[in-house]
Amino acid sequence: MSDVIRVVLSQDEMPKAWYNLAADFPKPMLPPIDKDGHVVRPEALTAIFPENLVEQEVSTERWIPIPEPVREQLYLWRPTVLRRARNLERLLQTPAKIYFKDESGSPSGSHKSNTAVAQAYYNKVYGTKRLTTETGAGQWGSALSQACQVMGLPLRVYMVKVSFEQKPFRKLMMQTWGGECVSSPSTLTQAGRDVLAKWPDTPGSLGIAISEAIEDAVTSKDTKYTLGSVLNHVLLHQTVIGLEARAQFRKIGIYPDVIIGCAGGGSNLAGIAFPFLADKIDGSRPNLRVIAAEPTACPKLTKGEFMYDSGDVAMMTPLLPMYSLGHEYQPAAIHAGGLRYHGMAPMVSHMRRLGMIEAVALPQNECFRAAIQFANTEGLIPAPESSHAIASAIREALRAKEEGVERTILFNLSGHGILDLSGYQAFLEGKLEDYEFGAADLEKSLACTRGLPKPPPLG
Ligand SMILES: *Cc1c(COP(=O)(O)O)cnc(C)c1O
Numbered sequence: 001m002s003d004v005i006r007v008v009l010s011q012d013e014m015p016k017a018w019y020n021l022a023a024d025f026p027k028p029m030l031p032p033i034d035k036d037g038h039v040v041r042p043e044a045l046t047a048i049f050p051e052n053l054v055e056q057e058v059s060t061e062r063w064i065p066i067p068e069p070v071r072e073q074l075y076l077w078r079p080t081v082l083r084r085a086r087n088l089e090r091l092l093q094t095p096a097k098i099y100f101k102d103e104s105g106s107p108s109g110s111h112k113s114n115t116a117v118a119q120a121y122y123n124k125v126y127g128t129k130r131l132t133t134e135t136g137a138g139q140w141g142s143a144l145s146q147a148c149q150v151m152g153l154p155l156r157v158y159m160v161k162v163s164f165e166q167k168p169f170r171k172l173m174m175q176t177w178g179g180e181c182v183s184s185p186s187t188l189t190q191a192g193r194d195v196l197a198k199w200p201d202t203p204g205s206l207g208i209a210i211s212e213a214i215e216d217a218v219t220s221k222d223t224k225y226t227l228g229s230v231l232n233h234v235l236l237h238q239t240v241i242g243l244e245a246r247a248q249f250r251k252i253g254i255y256p257d258v259i260i261g262c263a264g265g266g267s268n269l270a271g272i273a274f275p276f277l278a279d280k281i282d283g284s285r286p287n288l289r290v291i292a293a294e295p296t297a298c299p300k301l302t303k304g305e306f307m308y309d310s311g312d313v314a315m316m317t318p319l320l321p322m323y324s325l326g327h328e329y330q331p332a333a334i335h336a337g338g339l340r341y342h343g344m345a346p347m348v349s350h351m352r353r354l355g356m357i358e359a360v361a362l363p364q365n366e367c368f369r370a371a372i373q374f375a376n377t378e379g380l381i382p383a384p385e386s387s388h389a390i391a392s393a394i395r396e397a398l399r400a401k402e403e404g405v406e407r408t409i410l411f412n413l414s415g416h417g418i419l420d421l422s423g424y425q426a427f428l429e430g431k432l433e434d435y436e437f438g439a440a441d442l443e444k445s446l447a448c449t450r451g452l453p454k455p456p457p458l459g
Helices: 051-058 068-074 086-092 112-126 139-151 161-166 168-176 190-198 206-219 232-251 267-281 346-353 364-378 386-403 421-428 439-449
Strands: 017-019 063-065 082-084 097-102 130-135 155-160 180-184 223-225 258-262 289-295 305-310 319-324 358-362 408-413
Touching (some): 017 232, 017 267, 051 112, 068 112, 086 097, 086 364, 086 386, 097 232, 112 139, 112 267, 130 139, 139 155, 155 161, 155 168, 155 206, 161 168, 168 180, 180 206, 232 267, 232 346, 232 408, 258 267, 258 386, 267 346, 289 346, 289 386, 319 346, 358 364, 358 386, 364 386, 364 421, 386 408
Parallel strands (some): 097 408, 130 155, 130 223, 155 180, 258 408
Antiparallel strands (some): 082 097, 305 319
């Protein structure tokens, strides 16, 4: 059965509950704290999130049922196919089997729609009247715009300026689905005006846009804030990916040896990997490898430090225990906009700290080369973010060839690149630069975190 190219599940086989890795942590995760080092109570989060999502944020229940109205929306594109990249294997002449989960078929074209429909639903039933959010490359803003349209919620999206200018089509997708999209930093918020005064020429950053979206939510009536990655409940919603993949591999009698996801805030990696990581934690699959693939320009897991850091520039969020490059990190203008966030999800950071996952940093030219090899063999044009997972999978497949071992590699195709063709253009014209985040950059970007409370050593 292992020569099956497309492993499909029926609608009935879509998971009915999300998997919460917090139920199975070998050691507990550190809680968020405030600047004085006090634990932030969940109730404090209800200023920006509805109570039902805050409940999920702190839950240690292993299985959390997916409400029927959310499942109904997910059925529009789920279960997604598990596909074997047979032609890519042939091109690489590798004994490795390469599989990928194709998350590019959602309305927004990425995995972000999985949590967008859930977050819009929970806000709707809670009684939220309006939502705000930020978006980097625009995938999250477009995913949430579509979900808000379905659930009947008005939405304002603060879009990182450089993407707002480089990616007009994402903005138009948001507008098509009824979302309001503004360039960040904007003059609509104090946070935006402060940044513009300090750095008038800033290309913007996710950290800045988050500050603006939170300020808007807390200063407007019946308005809540949403985040497309990083938080526990967002990672939870993405576990449908890995749960489906597990069921699909079970169908063909295979278990993957290596699981790879690109890592921006950590949600698609967590989504594909966490349901499998449970087997590594309980000792039944001790050799399972999980790899986070990040850009050399934003190497928070490979070069950042595990620390308490703010999720945004204006320090409006609690301090989160995570690998970070510092909340004032100003990203290089790489094309994988979704991988430019300064921090890594606390749950993924925790797994990294416990040695349960590995990380690799890849330069963008290698990633675009991999993307083109993938497009030429498998037909799909991947998002520049996803190309980091592909490049890492190719490295692993070539290593398997060197070692002469048959190995099953699974990666997450987090989205398609049809709206990122300007990145492909730059690559094809030989104009792409690789950025290496060096020691001097690191020292500079971490400076803003030096006075913050330190996490206790791993007990
Ligand atoms: C947002 C995004 C990412 C990065 O976010 P994660 O939370 O790390 O998954 C990766 N790929 C695509 C296509 C995205 O839209």
